[in-house]
Amino acid sequence: MTARTATGEVELIEVGGGDRGPASAESRPGRGGDGGAAPLFPQRIYISGIVLALAAMLMFFMALASAYVVRKGLSGDWIPLGLPRILWLNTAVIIVSSLTIERARRLLAPQAAGLRGFRGWPRRWRGWWGLTTALGVAFLVGQLIAWQQLAAAGIYLATNPSSSFFYLITTAHGIHLLGGLVALSVVGFRSWPAEARVNHSTAVTVSAIYWHFLGALWVFLFLLLLVGR
């Protein structure tokens, strides 16, 4: 850490101060525990970033949810929508995918911390990660099937406010999930052992946080559509 002093020189000093902000890249010892190489600090901005993005998404979906409640409460034309049964399966799929991604993340964590042997884990990690991705795809396909079933029954976007909200909410959630799938795939393809592992684990952690959020969000939305019918 460097600081300018009264004499205008640059001097190296030991820093204890600051409440928490590490200040420069080159001077920080690696606190990531990853062989003392990688700084902790990129990880933190990415975690902050994703948490804030989730806050915004939460507001977005809460706005839709309150619109749902208000629109339903204020009008006389609401016809409850019979939800396609496949949604139960989809819900199960997304919950399981949350578990599998967590398994993958935890596999990686001790590796990143250098606690366990290196051999063998990337393959297992890739297995769980790949399974999560596949479950994500399965969920989206399931949602498409649900749409198809509704459409086959003659229920479209503009048929009734209940169906409008159904299509809107599932689409909005689906688009976010698609984004999550892109992230999972990118991380998956890059998951070869030679890769810088802490950056990698940052990407894994961030994707996992996002994925859990999407799962929990879906459960909430499903309950809204189901109970608030």
Add this chain to the structure above:
Amino acid sequence: MATEAHPLVHEAPQGFVWKYIFSKDHKVIGIQYLLLAMVSVVIGMYLSVLMRFHLAWPNAKLPFSDDIMTSEHYLALMTMHGTIMVFFVLTTAPQSGFGNYFLPIQIGAADMAFPTLNMLSFWFTFVSLMVMVAAFFVTGGAPISGWTAYAPLSALGEIAGPGLGLGQTLWIFSLAIFCGASLMGSLNFITTTLDLRARGMSLMRMPLTVWAWFITAILMLLAFAVLLAAGVLLLLDRLAATSFFIPGGLVVSDQLIAHQGGSPLLWQHLLWFFGHPEVYIAILPGMGIVSHVISCFSRKPIFGYRAMVYALFAIALLGLMVWGHHMFVSGMSPYSAFAFSLLTMCIGVPSAIKTFNWIGTLWGGKIRFTTAMLFAIGFVSVFISGGLGGIFLAQPTVDIFLHDTYFVVGHFHLTMGVAAIFGMFAGTYFWFPKMFGRFMNESLGKLHFWISFIGIYAIFMPMHFIGLAGHPRRYADTTGVDFLAEMNPVHLFITIVALVTVGVQIVFFLNFFWSMRKGKKAEINPWHATTLEWTVSSPPPHDNFAGRPPTIYRGAYEYSVPGAPQDYSPQHVPEGVSAPVSDR
């Protein structure tokens, strides 16, 4: 790792395009935002001049044209004036412009946390502005539903009036893009403030500008997400035949509208849930700048630093809970109205705390009346005047009369419009030497201030009075109604003052661009200020601190510390050291 490219070590970009257009440098992006806001404010001002012209001389042809303005044309100008000013000026310049430029420097960071995202958010804003302006040129022209785009008018499409077809659709798209830009920008601001502070820059040592940008960013993150959702619903009503906002049984232009069951009130709730925080998004950065400037030019620590921070938080928090005060006449239950009214008046408390603290800072200070200081004091003045009008409006019973009158127009122009713009002017005159290494001309600056200051009171105070006299807002022609026609002299007066006031803004622009090249040269810390932006060269180098982030030893406003060698103690100078490096 040391040799690897680190995300936060920035190589200076090469070539004009990467340096000035698709730049990731927060300072360049800040300037880009400021220029975008300048272009927007010129458009917005031009529209308002046309409106004022029509109000003063309702039967005259417009200058340079053979037409007398139609009511629809007037409403289109009004809609675009409001939208452009609120979004592309008041949201863009104080927060994204100055915030981008100075937040990283003031906390001792090399750049924003996510420089690419930062660049994207500017370009989203740019595209958004282009889409908005395009609405003027499509068939039917610009929308006529006001900056609040109340449904069902905004939801019905072409049949409801000119500009409500493609123009309104573009308007919604533009705002949706703007929402995206704001979300990216605010995410960046918050992360940067939380994670990239230099050693020693504890939260309670941050300049109040940083606090203001930080809290504004939180409001933006929460509010723009809701506006985006509202926009999506409105688009679906317009383009996909849903009925979120369009009620049944509407007959428009002798035609029965096919929609049914929708709720116009739902739009109002969503819009104002965004809209009230938005007014604070516009003004909080100004409050930060004003605190910064007043402390510096009073040569005193800001009075009640912590109270200032907590007041910002209180305003933001309460600001999220008072949207209903825009809907007192919507038929809401008197109990809700009472709750909204009470919460609204509670905002008066933190607002008053801030005002008292500004005055407390001025009290007994060695005041230097620079142009920046004049605008900062002017800000306090109009904030008080406009805010007092707010207390009237916050009473549901009073508001039933005052709602949709010129009283509201006067109120929000003083608070949101003028106060925020005075904050920007204070920031511009104050930071110009840092951004361009030269001073703006102070004599022209004072001329600019005094005429603007007198002008805006002469414009917006009479609006309060005609509002009290019952003059509705958003009327293009007042000649047909007797009691309104009687108020025409007031309109004439306002228009003449407005023309003068707009004219003096030209002095500002000339001063700005002239000083950029020809202004008096400024040293690194010309105002003898304490915060970090004054420790680096003017303009600062690409990564601000040349790879050597500072260490911070003290609070942001240590002016006239007893026993200190001079009347300011910069944040990066340890106790007991005689003079700051930067001033040698």
